[in-house]
Amino acid sequence: MVVAKAGMDHSLALVRAYTGLEAVYAGFEGAARALEAVRAAPICVDNCGRCCEINTPYCWDIEASYIISHLLSEGKLAWALDACQSWLLDRDGGLTLYGPRADTVSIEGRTRVIAEARIAARRPCPFLNSEKRCAIHEVRPLVCRAYGVTRLPSQSDCLAPLGRGENLSRRAHHDGNGLKEAVAEYLRQLRPDQRAGYFLPTAILRQASQTRFALLQDRFATGKMVAMAVSPAAIWQDQLNEQWGRT
Numbered sequence: 001m002v003v004a005k006a007g008m009d010h011s012l013a014l015v016r017a018y019t020g021l022e023a024v025y026a027g028f029e030g031a032a033r034a035l036e037a038v039r040a041a042p043i044c045v046d047n048c049g050r051c052c053e054i055n056t057p058y059c060w061d062i063e064a065s066y067i068i069s070h071l072l073s074e075g076k077l078a079w080a081l082d083a084c085q086s087w088l089l090d091r092d093g094g095l096t097l098y099g100p101r102a103d104t105v106s107i108e109g110r111t112r113v114i115a116e117a118r119i120a121a122r123r124p125c126p127f128l129n130s131e132k133r134c135a136i137h138e139v140r141p142l143v144c145r146a147y148g149v150t151r152l153p154s155q156s157d158c159l160a161p162l163g164r165g166e167n168l169s170r171r172a173h174h175d176g177n178g179l180k181e182a183v184a185e186y187l188r189q190l191r192p193d194q195r196a197g198y199f200l201p202t203a204i205l206r207q208a209s210q211t212r213f214a215l216l217q218d219r220f221a222t223g224k225m226v227a228m229a230v231s232p233a234a235i236w237q238d239q240l241n242e243q244w245g246r247t
Contacts, residue, residue, distance in 0.1 A: 017062050017194065018069070020186050027182050028145040031174045035149060039163025039172050043148040048159050049132030051147055052125045056087065056201065058228065059141035060187075062194040064203035070139045080136075081209055083126040084201035088220045094119040095221040102222040116223030117199075126201050141200060142183070146235040150176045176236050183235070197229050 032043055059067075071077040095116050103109025127135045134140055147153060152173050153160060163172060187195055198206070202225055206213045217225065234240075 014065070017190060018066055020189060021062060021066055024142065024179075024182055024186050025145060027179050028142065028149060031179060032145070032149045035172060035174050039166065041161045041163035041166075043160055045159050045161070047132045049128050049134075050157050050159055051153065052128040052132075052134060054122055054124070054157060056121055056123050056125045056199055057141050057143045058121075058197045058234070059143065059200045059203055060190075060194065061196045061198065061203055061207065062190055063141045064198070064200065064207050065194075067136055067139045067141075067200075068204060068208045071136070076135075077208060080127075081205055081212070084205040085212065085216065087123070087126040087201040088205065088224055089216070090123065092120060092123055092221065095223060097222040098220065099218040099222060100225060104222070104226055113222050113226050114228070116221065117226055117228065118223075120199065120221060120224045143234045148173075150174045150179060150235060151237045151240060173237050176238070180236065196227050198227055199224055 036043055068077065071080045097113060097116055102113060104113050125134075127140075129135045134144070148158070148160065150173060152171050155168050155171075162168070166172060202220075
């Protein structure tokens with residue numbers, strides 16, 4: 001009975017975490033629609049996928065769990081795990097550290113691993129399909145939802161049309177008012193492990209298939225496996241501007 005109650009409590013906590021995540025996502029969806037109305041132009045172009053071709057996002061572990069649940073209900077989890085594994089096994093140019101035993105503790109070692117993680121981040125996302133669409137668009141991570149909404153798209157990489165009053169050096173975005181508070185409050189309610197950040201394919205494979213991940217991890221680039229905080233700069237333009245101003 002104690003075991004059953006513990007399992008029930010865990011399930012209820014997970015449902016609450018998913019419900020809160022959906023509320024945060026809905027807030028960003030509303031902000032996106034409001035921004036499109038002000039700009040009189042769409043945020044994204046159909047069948048473009050440019051941002052996904054040059055970036056694999058980080059996500060929180062709770063987001064990976066949410067995506068896994070969705071994929072399982074759609075009967076697509078096996079395909080997704082294979083896609084994640086292929087991304088992790090891809091021997092990208094510039095990556096030299098492999099396996100979990102690389103030095104991630106010393107300043108020098110961690111600096112090297114983070115540098116290689118940045119290289120890995122520029123690889124195509126494994127969920128970009130052949131039609132240049134996101135295969136998990138309905139449940140995509142928050143950093144993807146923020147792009148073009150609370151974070152300005154890259155002027156050189158984004159093919160979305162300019163909106164009303166915009167030019168290449170001046171584009172509209174949502175200031176994050178209300179959204180920042182909602183995200184901060186949601187994160188405060190999560191367990192530390194649920195807030196852990198990993199590359200999206202890493203987070204999904206290590207959660208959904210621990211055995212496969214353990215068997216193959218010596219062949220994965222260390223930079224692709226390292227846990228890193230999902231930076232606020234990846235979501236909010238003002239914080240990104242502040243970060244750029246310090247570099």
